[in-house]
Amino acid sequence: MTTMTLSRRGQEAPASPIRALASLARQAQDSGTTVHYMNIGQPDIETPRGMIEAIQHFDAKVLAYAPSDGFVEYREALASKYYSDVVEDQPPITQDDIVITVGGSEALLFAMAAVTDPGDEIIVCEPYYTNYSGYAHMLGIDIAPVTSRPNDGYRIDPAKIEAGITGKTRALILPNPGNPTGLVLAKEELEALVRICQKHGLFFIADEVYREFVYNAPAGSLAPSLLAIPGAEDLGIVIDSTSKRYSACGARMGWLVTRNREVRRAALHFGQARLSPGTVAQVAGMAALDTPKDYFIKVVEEYKARRDTLVSGLKRIGIDVVVPEGAFYLAVPLPVEDAEDFAQWLVRDFRLDGETLCMAPLAGFYSSPEMGRSEVRLAYVLEKNIIERCINILEAGLKAYHDR
Ligand SMILES: Cc1ncc(COP(=O)(O)O)c(C=O)c1O
Structure with a gap:
């Protein structure tokens, strides 16, 4: 009998550091421990009622496929109801510029696949949203990291990015607002980066899934969008x-927007291979577009208050962080050598009044070896009183870890 072996790609697929502690956390939960999940960006904020009702009232004799790039009605509604506020004075986005995908995740995969071949490179500022490297692995491309530092508030000097470009670089990919840094790029920074991309013939993939979540700007502001940059x-x-x-992670509804016809055609063809994004999810997505603007004002206020609770709580226990300007994550330097070991130990072995805390070790958000070893990422997606309890767990846990 001949033995089968997995592809190298399969064997070497990296586990997501965001979900790395999932099985330990499940065991803790099964044994009666209350686990607070600050490792993952799963908010507890209520989904707009209209989205849930659209799913409840969905009625069809056949639950059929949708077009591969999504329903034209949904794309039209996105263009007219949503993007008119995003593009400012630039030419409007039309339904032809949008390809509906299974979450922003699939949009990332399609975008990266559309602009690279195996062996190519994509420039990313580290620490970065770790799943970029999962997709790079799948596609056989390399992440070329440019390190951003807490001392600079994680701001990136465009010249440093330019210096990282090689003959193999095909694209720059940046989240704005940033995960895990919370950095919000200003319009001028986007303009400078666009000039670099123009000069070197690079695509610019801007991951704007946190666009509404900005804290140092008037209520109702959006983070600057690449779609508004000439x-x-x-x-x-x-x-x-x-x-x-819309706090609707389970809908698995996303899309990419590009005015580049070729990229859109490639994304459409990738989409044809998986036939269709979810039909019911798009109906919910349509309903989401009628969410009143004050929903975001309240939600953003709530996240800001949670951020402040977390930042001041960490300060109280002696940990200084870069205060995030957007999104809902925080890179936290811990007084330990190996934050992954500490995070595992905390979930496996440490309880405070029957509770523990699940965190994401930050090393997996860097490509450079040894970076982020003593850091974790926390997501402030839980209520303020729970965040306060999490700080107490962290404080007591650190003490017990050192006293072992
Ligand atoms: C920066 C960033 N981009 C993309 C995604 C993908 O989200 P989804 O596939 O749920 O749309 C996430 C999820 O956490 C994220 O943080």
Whole structure:
């Protein structure tokens, strides 16, 4: 009998550090422990009622496939009801610029696949949303990291990015607002990056799934979008999603927006291979577009208050962090050598009044070896009183870990 072996790609597929502690957390939960999940961006905020009702009232004799790039009605509604506020004074987005995908995740995969071949490179500022490297692995491409530092508030000097470009670089990919840094890029920074991409013939994939979540701007503001930057028409690909915006991660509804016809055609053809995004999810997505604006004002206020609770709580226990300007994550330096070991130990062995805390080790958000070893990422997606309890667990846990 001949033995089968997995592909190298299969054998070496990296586990997501966001979900790395999932089985330990499940065991803790099964044994009666209350586990607070700050490792993952799964908010507890209520999904707009209209989305849930659209799913409840969905009625059809056949639950059929949708078109591979999504229902035209949904794309039209996105273009007219949503993007008119995003593009500012630039030419409007039309339904032809949008390809509906299974979450922003699939939009990322399609965008990266559309602009690279195996062996190519994509420039990313680390620490970065770790699943970029999962997709890079799948596609056989390399992440070329440019390190951003807490001392600079994780701001990136465009010249540093330019210096990282090689003959193999095909695209720059950046989340704005940033995960895990919370950095919000200003319009001028996007403009400078677009000029670099133009000069070197690179695509720019802007991951804007947290666009609404900005804290240092007047209520109702949006993070600047690549779609509003002149010169980005051909090179810009924007990733978007209902997951965080409407606290609807389980809908698995996302899309990419690009004015580049070729990229859109490639994404459509990738989409034809998986036939269709979810039909019911798009109906929910349509309903989401009628969410009143004050929903976001309240939600953003709530996240800001949670951020402040977390930042001041960490300060109280002696940990200084870069205060995030957007999204809902925080990179936290811990007084330990190996944050992964500490995070595992905390979930496996440490309880405070029957509770423990699940965190995401930050090393997996870097490509450079040894970076992020003593850091974790926390997602402030839980209520303020729970965040306060999490700080107490962290404080007591650190003490017990050192006293072992
Ligand atoms: C920066 C960023 N991009 C994309 C995604 C993908 O989200 P989804 O596939 O749920 O739309 C996430 C999810 O956490 C994210 O943080």
